Amino acid sequence: MPGAPLSLEIGIMRIAIALTGLVAIGGAARALDVSLKTPEVVLEAPPLTSALTDTTWLISEDFDTSSALPGGWSSIDYTDVIAPTYWNVNDLNTYGGTGAWWCGTEGDGWTGYGNMWRQQLDLTLDLSSATGITGLTYWQFFDAEWANPEPPDDTWDGGTVRVSTDGGTTWSVITPQQTYLYSSIYAFFLQDGTHDIPGWSGRLTSPDWEEVTFNLTPYVGGEVIVRFDFASDKFASPEDGIYDPALSAWFIDDVAVGNTSLDVYFEDDMEGALKPEWNPHAGPVTPSGDWWDIVDDSHPQPDGRPVYVSAPNALFIGDPASSQGDGTYYADDHELRPLDNGVELPPIDLSGDPDMETASIRWQERAKRDGVGGYQYFDVSTDGGTSWQEIEYRLEAGTFDWGEEEISYSLNAYIGMSDVRVRLRAGTGTGPEHYLYWYVDNVEVFYTKDATGIEGDLPAIGGKAALHDASPNPFNPRTRVSFTLAETADVSLRIFDVSGRLVRTLLDGRELAGDHSVSFDGRDNKGAALPSGVYTARLVTGETVQTTRLLMLK
Ligand SMILES: [Ca+2]
Ligand SMILES: [Ca+2]
Ligand SMILES: [Ca+2]
Missing domain, CATH: 2.60.40.4070 (Immunoglobulin-like)
Structure with a gap:
């Protein structure tokens, strides 16, 4: 799609040159942009057009014809939505004898729980033949990050108990007779967007193990699922070593369900085979969503600089609602999850021309990175997007304006392949205050034909x-x-x-x-x-x- 020079705006370009005194000398003064917001701002990005006669464009996208992603482009969330299950029966810490449920793992030099955990242990109880005042009792040991986040939350990581009477479709928190220690666990808000989920947090000290009792009388006559639901936030756990490296989360032992007449409906000390009523699993991971978007200059503009190279739009990933006010995506923003989100280009066919000599991709970008956890990736897939090869990630801190970094990659290794996928991917990791934003404009995929003997031809x-x-x-x-x-x-x-x-x-x-x-x-x-x-x-x-x-x- 090369061609269509933006001749209407050349006059603006000349004004820019006159005001700045800038003449096209040296590599820095190439290709003045024509989409200037103010005359004194001179961009250096090349336009989409080129006069190179033996170059063929496979993709030439300026994002300017629509406020939606162009056809064939897609924004995809790569957040790991299939998390491991960590609830397990272990001898590490028991109330009596051997075996207790443990919400934890032994990692690389640490023991306990990790960041952004959601671990659920479900116990299905058939109370259809139960009668009278019926209760659940068990012993627990609890150890999780606690401190004072902003109200209404009053602890960071923790666990709560819920019940479902419709087979797991809907859940309600139930309160033990001993009452919960905290009234609002931040990790549940982070993961589900809900404040005021009460539960346990911190460490039980005297004694280490405590007995907990729930009244299940309201559920007599049917089936009820009891869920031990643990959540952690992005930061401060044994996994990152910032909190006690032996922080052990939640142990449960000697579980019994019965009534005041001493009828027993369920009993398990976790010392034998795992009973089928138990179902440990990871909780659902809320995706970070599809964050790549098309923006125009109504978008908050970092440093007041243009948000595009060619007007009126560019591709963007970041959070314009960030508290920083500059469109930066902050992974530690309390409403946001760690980011792992890519935009995939339409499939590229590099098999169609036997004379293909070089193939390339390039784009213009404006980006900000924190140098710690805010990453920009460029990846290639040759199996239709099933697996991706990381070609490069850029991490170093800084704010990079249009044209400051040369963004181009050779695709020569893929010449002859009919389905080459490329993606730009943004990630922010799980630690606090990792951030980036990334504007992209004028994406081109092109190839050149045999350039030898060019002088004679x-x-x-x-x-x-x-x-x-x-x-x-x-x-x-x-x-x-x-x-x-x-x-x-x-x-x-x-x-x-x-x-x-x-x-x-x-x-x-x-x-x-x-x-x-x-x-x-x-x-x-x-x-x-x-x-x-x-x-x-x-x-x-x-x-x-x-x-x-x-x-x-x-
Ligand atoms: Ca036991
Ligand atoms: Ca934590
Ligand atoms: Ca554009």
Whole structure:
């Protein structure tokens, strides 16, 4: 979809140049953006158009035609929704004899529970033949992070007991005769969005084990499921070592159900085979949701800078409702879960052209990362999205404006494959205050055909532009490539190695009439130093192609 230059806005571009005094000199001044919000802001992103005659675009997306994700694009939540089950019968800590239910595990150097746990132990009780005043009694040991979060919550991690009389469809918290120690557990609010779930937290000390009794008389005559429901938040558990590394969560032993006439309906000390009435399982994990979105400049704008390269839209992931007010996604925001969310591009067919020489993806972005837990990933799948290879993740802290980072990746390894999937993925981990935001615009997937022998194949030098010899030449590792334009033109200036492979794009966009000089630092598009050897600088303006040889000697 290259073409359609945005000619209507060229006048604005010229105003920008006049106000800043910026002339297109050097690599930094390429491709002035035409979607300026204020004249003095000059962006450096190349437009979608290119004059490179042997380049074919497979995807060229500026997100500007709709406020929804384009067709074939999808925002997908990769949050691990199938969590392990940790409730288990263990001899680690029992009320008597051997065996007790334990909501915990022995991890790498720690024993207890982890962050963002939701562990549920269900006990199905058939009370259809029960009579009279009926109760559940058991012994428990409890040890979980407690402190004072913001009201109405009064502890962080903890456990509560619920019942269901409709087979598990709906649940109600029931209160023991001994009453709960806390009135609102933050972890349940974090996971379910519900305050005022009471329960146990902290550590029982005197004695370590306590007896708990629930009145089940209201459920006599039917079936009831009793659920021991444990939840932890994102932070401070034995898993991350910030809390007691032996914080052991919840132990349950010597469970009995009976009535005041000493009829017994259920009994288990967990010393024999597991009774079928028990059902330990992980609770449902609430997905973080599909966070990638299309935004325009009504979106909160970090630092007041434009939210797109091409107007009016760009792709974005972040939380505009963040308390920071800059659109940053804060993983520690009390209403939000750790983020693991990707946008997948439409499938890419790299098998359709036998002359395909190089294949690439590039995009423009504006991003902010905390350098600790806010990650940007670029992944590729060659099995239809079943498994993904992490090509790169970027972690270093900073705020990166449009054009500050060269975002392009070679897809050469996938040439010949008919279904190549790529995704941009954002993650924030489980610790506190991890954050990022990420704007993406002008995503292009393209390939070039055989570029060897280019000098003989393409039209002779035209009159509109002149490419000059590089200086110095030979060079180590930096040189300058100069050219003169007779009129404003769409220009690309690229470096190819001796085998004809594209190694570096120096310019790709609209340049003004006059003399231009572009620095080449001997590095490829990913910033890696190139080896000594012969390179070709290739200037394309309109339909003319000119080349000049470069020799790097180290
Ligand atoms: Ca026992
Ligand atoms: Ca915690
Ligand atoms: Ca756009």
